[in-house]
Amino acid sequence: MEKMMVGIDLGATNLRIGLVDESYRVVKFERSLTRELVCDGDTLRALGECIERFLDGLPAPEAVVIGFPAVVSGDHKMVRQSPNIAGFDNINFADGLSSRLKCPVIIERDCNLLLAGEIYARGMEQESVLGFYIGTGYGNALFLNGRFWEGADGAAGEIGHIPLYGVHERCGCGNEGCVESIGSGARLVRHVKETYPGEDVANVFTAHPDDPFLDAFLEVLAIPIATEVNLLNPAHIIIGGGVAAMQGFPREKLEKNVLHHVRRPVPFETLRFLYADDNPQASVLGAAYYARRYIHSA
Numbered sequence: 001m002e003k004m005m006v007g008i009d010l011g012a013t014n015l016r017i018g019l020v021d022e023s024y025r026v027v028k029f030e031r032s033l034t035r036e037l038v039c040d041g042d043t044l045r046a047l048g049e050c051i052e053r054f055l056d057g058l059p060a061p062e063a064v065v066i067g068f069p070a071v072v073s074g075d076h077k078m079v080r081q082s083p084n085i086a087g088f089d090n091i092n093f094a095d096g097l098s099s100r101l102k103c104p105v106i107i108e109r110d111c112n113l114l115l116a117g118e119i120y121a122r123g124m125e126q127e128s129v130l131g132f133y134i135g136t137g138y139g140n141a142l143f144l145n146g147r148f149w150e151g152a153d154g155a156a157g158e159i160g161h162i163p164l165y166g167v168h169e170r171c172g173c174g175n176e177g178c179v180e181s182i183g184s185g186a187r188l189v190r191h192v193k194e195t196y197p198g199e200d201v202a203n204v205f206t207a208h209p210d211d212p213f214l215d216a217f218l219e220v221l222a223i224p225i226a227t228e229v230n231l232l233n234p235a236h237i238i239i240g241g242g243v244a245a246m247q248g249f250p251r252e253k254l255e256k257n258v259l260h261h262v263r264r265p266v267p268f269e270t271l272r273f274l275y276a277d278d279n280p281q282a283s284v285l286g287a288a289y290y291a292r293r294y295i296h297s298a
């Protein structure tokens with residue numbers, strides 16, 4: 001019988017859940033709001049019920065893999081700290097859900113799942129690829145010489161929390177001066193609320209292309225990318241996330257800002273910018289691909 005994977009992308013706004021077959025076809029897909037899950041305070045139970053409802057009448061999957069915008073434990077069982085969604089910290093979702101769902105459950109950083117999907121779709125399994133995901137926060141995934149780099153504690157790639165000189169704003173992680181505090185979708189939303197009350201943030205790049213805040217914002221977004229490119233010299237970088245997918249997002253300006261800081265002659269001459277697939281099912285496909293790699297390499 002065909003082995004199905006369940007991929008879940010638990011973002012700050014949307015929860016996406018998909019059933020993916022061995023040929024990487026999404027055979028069932030649902031989207032709901034994350035806040036509906038966290039409203040009663042018991043997120044472990046609520047997530048278990050959500051997955052059971054989704055799988056009602058279907059055989060147990062080979063595994064369930066769940067991506068969180070969070071630091072997760074090195075054993076892929078627990079969410080350690082989630083700066084942009086309340087209600088997930090220090091919960092062992094893997095053990096809590098696997099007995100209930102009768103299959104292995106793997107917890108991973110959402111960015112690694114997104115990058116896994118891109119690597120599969122583009123056939124980059126042997127390469128070095130960095131993913132930068134500018135959404136509510138500023139996410140990052142590192143795939144080096146054919147493997148994800150997770151760090152000693154599973155906490156690598158927290159590029160949204162590298163410090164910037166002279167910045168003192170408090171970040172959701174508890175530190176101050178992090179990239180995310182001034183370079184993230186959350187900061188962009190705050191700017192639109194303060195400067196253009198009543199306007200939809202989704203239109204800010206098209207409605208106000210000459211806003212000097214946006215120029216400075218794009219310079220901030222470029223710093224972590226240029227820094228990591230100079231450090232790791234990837235073959236490709238992939239830029240994604242809700243902000244990068246917005247109407248009129250000035251890709252050329254971002255690329256120019258990145259290249260301004262990238263070391264010459266290389267990687268300046270060789271760096272290739274790619275943009276993530278904004279298909280809403282991309283994250284669950286990536287989750288399934290990641291899960292197969294994880295299970296078969298364990």
Ligand SMILES: [Zn+2]
Nearest residue numbers: 161171173178
């Ligand atoms: Zn931070």
